[in-house]
Amino acid sequence: MSNGKDEAETLMGATTRADRHRKNADSGTKGGNPDGGTVSLPGDRPELPSPVTPGESESRITGTVVAVQANYYRVQLEQTVTTASTLLCTRRSRLKKIGIQVMVGDRVVIEEPDWEGGRGAISEVFPRHTELDRPAIANANQVLLVFAIEEPTLDPHQLTRFLVKAESTGLSVLLCLNKTDLVSEQERIEWQERLESWGYQALFISVETGVGIDAVRDRLKDKITLISGPSGVGKSSLINQLIPFATLRVGDVSGKLGRGRHTTRHVELFDLPTGGLLADSPGFNQPNLDFPARELADYFPEARQRLQEGTCQFSDCLHRDEPNCVVSGDWERYEDYLEFLEEAIIYEDILSQQSNPESSMKLKSKSKGTEQNEPKLESKKYRRISRRFEHQNLEQLYQDFEEEENQEF
Numbered sequence: 001m002s003n004g005k006d007e008a009e010t011l012m013g014a015t016t017r018a019d020r021h022r023k024n025a026d027s028g029t030k031g032g033n034p035d036g037g038t039v040s041l042p043g044d045r046p047e048l049p050s051p052v053t054p055g056e057s058e059s060r061i062t063g064t065v066v067a068v069q070a071n072y073y074r075v076q077l078e079q080t081v082t083t084a085s086t087l088l089c090t091r092r093s094r095l096k097k098i099g100i101q102v103m104v105g106d107r108v109v110i111e112e113p114d115w116e117g118g119r120g121a122i123s124e125v126f127p128r129h130t131e132l133d134r135p136a137i138a139n140a141n142q143v144l145l146v147f148a149i150e151e152p153t154l155d156p157h158q159l160t161r162f163l164v165k166a167e168s169t170g171l172s173v174l175l176c177l178n179k180t181d182l183v184s185e186q187e188r189i190e191w192q193e194r195l196e197s198w199g200y201q202a203l204f205i206s207v208e209t210g211v212g213i214d215a216v217r218d219r220l221k222d223k224i225t226l227i228s229g230p231s232g233v234g235k236s237s238l239i240n241q242l243i244p245f246a247t248l249r250v251g252d253v254s255g256k257l258g259r260g261r262h263t264t265r266h267v268e269l270f271d272l273p274t275g276g277l278l279a280d281s282p283g284f285n286q287p288n289l290d291f292p293a294r295e296l297a298d299y300f301p302e303a304r305q306r307l308q309e310g311t312c313q314f315s316d317c318l319h320r321d322e323p324n325c326v327v328s329g330d331w332e333r334y335e336d337y338l339e340f341l342e343e344a345i346i347y348e349d350i351l352s353q354q355s356n357p358e359s360s361m362k363l364k365s366k367s368k369g370t371e372q373n374e375p376k377l378e379s380k381k382y383r384r385i386s387r388r389f390e391h392q393n394l395e396q397l398y399q400d401f402e403e404e405e406n407q408e409f
């Protein structure tokens with residue numbers, strides 16, 4: 001953990017420009033998504049420093065942005081100055097001028113607090129340890145992926161898709177299997193061994209009986225954690241256990257209000273009584289594989305390990321049928337790898353069409369007589385894509401266009 005003095009010297013807005021801001025967020029990364037949003041870390045996934053720190057010795061008021069609403073930022077304070085634990089803040093126009101955005105999860109400095117009115121102004125933003133695009137969140141440490149072992153029956157293919165999506169964030173992945181009360185000990189052990197062969201030490205829990213909840217609590221302590229998983233696995237029930245007396249807030253966290261078309265990138269952080277913050281991650285609940293194909297192997301621990309132990313003959317090997325490939329072969333999820341690879345290649349095609357406006361974009365008239373490029377949809381490649389995949393990607397593309405239009409920056 002960096003100390004306050006070091007951080008003060010590199011505070012964004014104090015000494016840096018907007019591009020430095022991005023560079024800070026990306027330091028220590030390898031590659032990342034072409035949209036620049038997702039941070040990728042090296043294969044061995046070192047523990048990220050926790051950005052949720054106790055109060056600093058300096059007298060400055062610091063806190064963490066827990067929600068963004070229009071141009072207001074709700075900041076949870078690190079110091080208890082009065083009884084107020086949060087302030088509703090604006091962003092200093094100086095920050096806006098130099099292009100520094102404020103995200104949920106950012107650690108910030110607050111000026112001119114109005115304790116009675118519960119207001120303040122964000123004057124500086126600390127460098128980010130991580131930065132995700134979807135959902136938009138800074139400084140997250142890990143993804144808590146929740147699945148049920150029964151009701152719904154655990155589907156290894158669906159689980160793999162969620163795991164790959166979670167791995168693609170570059171954050172640590174913590175897998176949690178709920179509803180163990182519904183299966184025999186034998187069945188639980190079989191799953192445990194299977195998941196270990198995939199490279200995961202899963203936590204087996206039952207929200208119903210309370211088994212394993214303390215272990216989850218322990219793993220979330222002092223971290224910023226994104227919770228993810230399909231419907232009905234017990235995420236809301238787990239959150240209720242982790243944040244007592246927060247039923248109303250849990251309603252928000254579980255995303256029932258937050259998964260609308262225009263709100264999918266909004267995220268809110270909730271305080272864990274044992275320290276740490278928990279965020280819903282709406283973007284992961286329909287896990288599109290929206291990253292370059294060559295990155296996919298990094299998102300399978302089994303493939304990652306093979307690549308650490310050996311080297312493929314071709315440096316650009318996609319591990320399909322190339323000769324002398326160290327990844328292809330006899331491991332359980334290799335078929336999933338091959339299937340996802342095709343999907344990732346299609347995603348790359350879509351991206352390259354986007355970046356080549358002449359061939360792939362058409363001008364569409366917008367309101368007030370303006371025109372805008374939009375992707376042509378009649379490409380042959382599109383016809384080969386399954387309808388569901390096509391629909392999801394287009395929806396995302398359109399959403400991105402809309403959001404860019406609406407952005408104030």
Ligand SMILES: Nc1nc2c(ncn2[C@@H]2O[C@H](COP(=O)(O)OP(=O)(O)OP(=O)(O)O)[C@@H](O)[C@H]2O)c(=O)[nH]1
Pocket residue numbers: 178179180181182205206207208209230231232233234235236237238254
């Ligand atoms: N038997 C058993 N049932 C559980 C357990 N945890 C949750 N459930 C039940 O599973 C159902 C779904 O739980 P939720 O917490 O709503 O699941 P969710 O993941 O939040 O679902 P969405 O809100 O649709 O995303 C509820 O009926 C819970 O009572 C458990 O450990 N064992």
Ligand SMILES: [Zn+2]
Pocket residue numbers: 312313317318319320322324325326327328
């Ligand atoms: Zn290979």
